[in-house]
Amino acid sequence: MPDVGDVVTAQLVVAPHDSSTSATLVVTAPDGTVSTPVTSTADGGQTWTAPLVYTLAGVWRLSWTVSGTGASVEHELVSVAPTPQAGAGAGGRVYATTTDLANYLGAAPPLDAQQLLDAASRMLDTRVLAYCRYDVTDLGMPSDPDVATAIGRAVCAQVAWWGEIGDSTGAAGVGYGSVSIGSVNLGRSVTSVSGDDSAARQLAPQVADELRAPHLHDKLFLGAVAVPW
Incomplete structure (x- = not known):
């Protein structure tokens, strides 16, 4: 499970694929904010990647849309944990490490x-x-x-x-x-x-x-x- 602040590479493998294959990614953050990271492929359209930073704890939705050969829509839910805070409890004192x-x-x-x-x-x-x-x-x-x-x-x-x-x-x-x-x-x-x-x-x-x-x-x-x- 990723934590807040993690920098990851979202990935989608498309099959079948050819030179007409194209993939875009729409990312919905837990607060409803929508972003569209730049996608790229290095193997002729089979594997698509996009850089992504998890800035909030909660459930993120990654929606891939593939056009051309292999056209499809793929959705993925990613659960992101809060940044661990050593020694600091949620609204109270912590007496042991x-x-x-x-x-x-x-x-x-x-x-x-x-x-x-x-x-x-x-x-x-x-x-x-x-x-x-x-x-x-x-x-x-x-x-x-x-x-x-x-x-x-x-x-x-x-x-x-x-x-x-x-x-x-x-x-x-x-x-x-x-x-x-x-x-x-x-x-x-x-x-x-x-x-x-x-x-x-x-x-x-x-x-x-x-x-x-x-x-x-x-x-x-x-x-x-x-x-x-």
Whole structure:
């Protein structure tokens, strides 16, 4: 799958073909903008190419029109991904890097590691960290190195959990055991479920282990009563 900014060569092979064969290309971008790149052939009309730059994420439509011998109309849909933004989640803080995840796993992280870290950071922000107290920087990141490391490891634990259950969105709808972090209590599902009740939409058991480390007792409050000052 191409990313935004990729420069590619669109290609069409025509059969049959001869000197009368001609091909044109119309490109429709995801925002509806239409362009007509210059096409050319270097083998007498069999293979036609055109330079193309993907400037937007989304689905692009490539429409070839062939006239003369081999006359036809060919359409192709191309899905273009956004430019990866390392360390910057969609509208929120990200507490761990792909290097942190690789070290936590003791193995190479998945190719979608950054997206998973973004999602895990948002999940912990809303379900755990919003109920915690700890010192932060002007950007809202933990200022104490021990707290920053613990939260980063908790995020990695959530990603590792998703890897274990094979689901990061809740689509699989599997059950899981009880987890309690501070004032956040999560019960066990005994049947296949979906949405927020699935294992993927709940906190990994290891998240509590990372945030309850003894050296954090005077630096991090979990929920209302879990960790005293």
